[in-house]
Amino acid sequence: MKTKITELFGIQYPIILSGMTGVSTPELVASVSNAGGLGILATGNLNTDEIRNAVKKVRQLTSKPFGANLPLLIPGARKKAEVLIQEKVPVLNYSLGKGDWLVQKVHSYGGKVVATVVTHKHAKAAERDGADALIVTGHEAAAHGGAVTSLVLTPSIARAVNIPVIAAGGFADGSGLAAALALKAEGIAMGTRFMNTLESPVHENMKKQSIERSVHDTVYSDRIDGLPCRAMKSPGTEKLVKSRFIIFRALINSRDAAKAYGFPWLKLTAGILFAGYRKAITLARMANAFKPIQMAMSDGDSDQGVLLLGQVTGMVEDTPSVSDLINRMVREACDATKILADKLASEMIQQ
Numbered sequence: 001m002k003t004k005i006t007e008l009f010g011i012q013y014p015i016i017l018s019g020m021t022g023v024s025t026p027e028l029v030a031s032v033s034n035a036g037g038l039g040i041l042a043t044g045n046l047n048t049d050e051i052r053n054a055v056k057k058v059r060q061l062t063s064k065p066f067g068a069n070l071p072l073l074i075p076g077a078r079k080k081a082e083v084l085i086q087e088k089v090p091v092l093n094y095s096l097g098k099g100d101w102l103v104q105k106v107h108s109y110g111g112k113v114v115a116t117v118v119t120h121k122h123a124k125a126a127e128r129d130g131a132d133a134l135i136v137t138g139h140e141a142a143a144h145g146g147a148v149t150s151l152v153l154t155p156s157i158a159r160a161v162n163i164p165v166i167a168a169g170g171f172a173d174g175s176g177l178a179a180a181l182a183l184k185a186e187g188i189a190m191g192t193r194f195m196n197t198l199e200s201p202v203h204e205n206m207k208k209q210s211i212e213r214s215v216h217d218t219v220y221s222d223r224i225d226g227l228p229c230r231a232m233k234s235p236g237t238e239k240l241v242k243s244r245f246i247i248f249r250a251l252i253n254s255r256d257a258a259k260a261y262g263f264p265w266l267k268l269t270a271g272i273l274f275a276g277y278r279k280a281i282t283l284a285r286m287a288n289a290f291k292p293i294q295m296a297m298s299d300g301d302s303d304q305g306v307l308l309l310g311q312v313t314g315m316v317e318d319t320p321s322v323s324d325l326i327n328r329m330v331r332e333a334c335d336a337t338k339i340l341a342d343k344l345a346s347e348m349i350q351q
Contacts, residue, residue, distance in 0.1 A: 001330060004164040005187035008112060008132060009091060010065050012036030014187025015177065015326055016135070016166055017194050019069020019093055020142075020308070021045050022297050023202055024194075026054050030061030031199040031322040040067040040093050040189075044074055045290075048083050055087045065090045067114070072097025074286075085109070093135065095144075096227075100129035114166070118146025123157045133164040135189050139220070141169030142191050142310035144227050151183070158184035172312040174332020178340070181333075192310040198321045205300030206232075206307050207319050215314030224306065225293075226285030232309040234302040236292055243288065 005014045015037035017024055021044040029039030041058060043051045051068075058066050068089045070081055073096035081102060084092055088109045094102055095116035103113045107130065115126035116135040123134055136157050138150030145168075146153060154167040167185035171177065172193040180188045194200065196207045209232065217233045223241045224231050231237045289306060296305030320328070 001333070003181070003186040005133065005166060008164060009038050009067075011038050013326060013330055014166075014181075015329065016040060016168075016187060016189040018135075018168060018189045018191035019043075019067070020191050020195065022294065023191070023200060024069070025201050026057035026061060028194065028197070028199045028201065028322070029058050029066050030064075031197075032194065032326070033058075033062045033064035033066045035323040035326040037326055038065060038067060038091065040069050040091070041089075042069050043080055043084070044069070044071050046080075048076075048079055051080055051083045052087060055084070055089060067091030067093050067112075069093045069095065069116075070102075071095050072099065081105075098129065099126065099131065103130035116168075117157070118144070118148075118153070120157055120160050123161055127161045127163050131163065133166060133186075134161065135166045135168050136185070137189075138167070138169030140230075140311040142195075142218075142230050142308045143225075144229055145169045145220075145310075147228070150180075154180065154185050155183045169310060170312050172315045174329040174334070175336045176312075177329055177333040178336040182340075191308075192312050193316060193325070194322065195309075196313075196316050196319050197325055198319060202297050202307075203300030206296055206302070209234075209302060209307075210309060210313045210316055211318070213309070213313045215311045218309055218311055218313065223285065225289035230308065230310060232296075232302070232307040232313070234305075234307070236296065236302055236305045237307075239304070240289060240292055240306055 001013050003014045013036040017032040017039045019040040019042040021042045024040055024042040029041045032039035041054055068084050070077060072094055085105045091112045092102060092106045093114040099115055106113050112132045114133045114135055115131040116137060117123045117126055118137050126134060136154055137145045138153045139145045139148055140150055150167055150169045158165040164186040166187045166189050167180040168189040171188040171190050177188050195202050196210050218230050219233050219237050220230045221241050222228045292306040295301045296307040
């Protein structure tokens, strides 16, 4: 299967693992890359030493291309980026910030840069800054999808830029892959679907609940982690959305987040307090969401925990290996393309 994305990254299939914090571990990343896709390592919850070790672990597990994700909004992002650049990660995927300074450094060693965007404004800015491709995240996605659905956002941004687009949000099978290619995307990125695989570190109870949930069983709110975010509908999510005294709670809860980010706690709390009201609320909600998200993924707790989950969970029916999933998707995409071609040929004959 050949697209601009497979050629750009040197991979077999245009299927990307989203860089999900706490989920996209070296083991899952390597499994996706070994199966012909592109695994993207999540680094948002790792300190600099952990990032370096994680990159080395990926390289121990695969000789195939892989990437790493870096949300630029989080504390200490520049120091984390320096590690990824020193390690010459083949593909760097950034989000939630301006990445022109990254592009120059990554390109200097021959790496590729992918920006994650949800609007035309940010897509065009990333293109001007030199990004090699875009992950365009629609409203259906887990965590930070945009206000517009993938069906509309993907082709709209693909027409507005001259670099390849990877569609994210609402994709879980080969039919979705074929649909994305028809919408002018050059590939797809998946989070929720890869979250529910054998190699995923997410607790088995959460995988089971993901299978049981319908497309209606998610919540989209900016009160989960401070940004418009989608999570599984659950008691834990409801508690987080309705929580009060946000900044006060963050001053207590930020200790865990600061430790994970490898950032001094006092500096983090000062950043929350003096960031200006809107940014302070966002950072505070991020700090408050840290532990509940960990509880869902690691402990399988949906009463207190919060699992970031896309609407496509309603299409997830099993927990396969990564290799089996990707091979199945490729077969399904080929079948879907053939069925569509036959239908169109039949219509042409009738005319």
